Amino acid sequence: FLAVCLDGSLPGYHFQKGFGSGSNNWLLHLEGGGWCNSVASCLSRKTTPLGSSNFMEQQVRFAGILSSDTSQNPVFFNWNKVKIRYCDGASFAGHPDSELKNGTELFFRGQLIWEAFMDELLSLGMSNAKQALLSGCSAGGLATFIHCDEFRDRLPKHVTVKCLADAGFFLDEPDILGNRTIRSFYYDVVDLQGVAKSLNMDCLSRMESFKCFFPQEFVKNIRTPVFIVNPAYDFWQIRNILVPDASDPRGKWRPCKLNIHSCNPHQLEILQGYRSSMLKALSESQQIQGGGMFINSCFIHCQTWMAETWHSPNSPRINNKTIAESVSDWYFDRRAVTQIDCPYPCNPTCYNMDFTRG
Template identity: 25%
Template sequence: MEAQCGQMTGKTSKDPSHKGAEPLQANHIKNTSMEADKQRTRTKLHVLHALCVLVVCTLLAQRSQAAAQRGSSPNDIALSVDRLTELGNRGQALLRNIAIMTHSCGNTEMPQLRRKRLRHSSVTCNDGSHAGYYIRKSHSSSKWIVFMEGGWFCFDKASCAERRRLMPDFMSSRKWPRNRKGSGILSWDPEENPYYYQANMVLIPYCSSDSWSGTKNKTKNSDFAFMGSLILEEVIKKLMKKGLRKAKKLILTGSSAGGTGVLVNIDRIADLVKSRAPQVEVRGLVDAGWFLDNEPYRGRPCHNAYSCPPITSIQKGIQLWEPRLPRDCSAQYPTEVWRCYFGHRLYPTLKTEVYIIQNLYDAAQIKVNNVFDESRGLELNRDQWKYLLQLGEQVKATLMNTSAAFAPACVSHDVLLNSEWHKLAIDSVTLSQSIYCWEENGQTAASPCHSRTSPSSRNDTPLADAPPSSEEKRKQKNRRRKKRRRRNRRKRKNRGHNGQCRKHLLDRCPWPHCNCSCPRCRWPDTMNEVNQYFMKSLASVMDIDPDKMQDVNLCGY
């Protein structure tokens, strides 16, 4: 190119008629040469960019395959932040664009929870094996969700022996898998978990059989350890070193026995976190752990947790577990400390914010209260129907004075790990919306995944170092205005008629499973037969003409 330019300038200099135009023409040729150089530079950069994308995709695929062979997760890539400053503005913009374009070329599977054992701790599962937890960290979130697993309990030598035979993984960690898939509120899928998919997530498996309350170690005179409360405390201490110390919020949650464990431990965990990380706000989320200490419909031999009335099984259990219960509640019931396992007794003594999720016709409560006669299947007489309907009203009454609750009229049990948990709704407000509203102190429940900025809307394309023009600023301002309008519309939609956050929702429909967002029941017979019998027998109990119920169906069928 330089040779060609020299020849051109040499030819023009020989003509005397062009002496006055020589400087102007030289400048024109110089500018043309610079434009050509810039174009070649852009082309090289685009080629380099394409090669970088190809190399990154290839390396990610190889890394994913190698990690799969090792049995480890390929989801985290170590990156030195200090080295980023050496790239300069253009290099960082190029790297950011490569990351955006290669987002879908790596491992497309959802990240899994990784197993961590408490190897250097004295707290153990029932059989003496190491307790532990599963973790999935998110560097983009300062919010942590710690989930306590549920699964009944045992209360004496016979019930624990039966539990070891039927549910060995709930008493030992020896066969825990290396990784576990998260679901429901532990899912990283924004469709399944619209408000918490980016949070740091921890699952603590249940292997203490004591509703997360025990402190008893295994000795020569006892076959099992019951250390649920100590396991939870030890995991929280470990998580401090994993990043919880720098968090802004910890949501301690659990289902069934895990939900009861939240109630029993929440104030103690809040004090522990406050002593080590004062800036972390602790809240409790209880799912299906709000049991009633009422009289069962009828008694029967007590062999295990799901055949015993809850009062009887808990009274036996506290003699075995050496439980650690909240002081204020124990002081309120000094001769009946077993009542501190029941939410409506314990809740008034708590100092930490707690949100209660409880089906009005909880399947586990119905089972332990022996409402159904196994020999008669689904057939219920008038007294059984009355007891069932009264049970729903009793549950609703105990939740009236809670600050945050969600109680659908469903015949079901735990909710939070169900993949369709976000679809459950009362008065057109979903469970996930209500929880987010409560947890954010009344903020609008617009899903964070709906407000993310797309790569195409950013002014960060490579080589675009110039500031945005006035036209671009005007467009950005309009986009922000439209975004605010959409957010306000969602805010009005997700709030109640009085414009306030809906964090206390109790179903008003009059019979079991009358909420059409309830999960399907697993009835043993065909739904047509069940629906016909259900409505006719319910009508007789409620003093309604059965003919008027002929065209009424159970929701969802």
């Protein structure tokens, strides 16, 4: 079986060689972009960069955690940096034995893509790494949780290996009508693409496989130190888990979903409840040996790959530390890092997305 994207094209990545003190250190960043849970949605992904390398740009800008600029990325600026493109629709975890044999020409090879990237990067010098960090945002953040221990196991024992999941802590919560929208969506993704084989064995022994696609169910089984960056008001989760369109037929939540400052007191109360659920789920994840977290009260989704939110003069801070500073304190074991913000609207440093402007 070849490692190929949904449409059969070869997967792609962007590479920037490390230099100086960073030449033996490696940072991998797994791209995000949701999932496809049906033949129709996977077929429509085939004609986008999220399903085919034929549509990917040859060059992308490396910013935030991928930047080579010391002012924007004081710690990882000179590491070998790899942006791994996402073209399988199942967080690098699908399996070919689930491919449909009825001529749809869809390839479910996320796990093989992940393994092919590992082989390729090890041959390019990652096998000589001194330090390594696997990171990813959104669906790539979920993939970081799923593959973190595998990443650790592929590298020599003496290497310092850690993982950083950005906006990948998707909650198994009911929507505002009490429907399990995200649960049934994840059930379909796992079922369609045969994801169970990539999921945590301990978790699978305790519950149904689709539940083990939620980090809160398997995060306590991860052996490798993981740092979790997540906003408590993750706009993707608010729009797709808490208030999916079907749960708000009259559009009462529309202004709130576009700009948190437009939420009325009742809506804010529901958002505070969602934050509480997230903090409760995260408190159980604190059992990870050597883990850390940065949970700010911002209305945003991914925060590590943009200079504005990773590390800049006006980046979000908790206890006066940016995300980049918190991650480096944790990575280099300078101190234990569990940064949990007070509830919205208490943090004036937040970078809150505003979708009302176009």
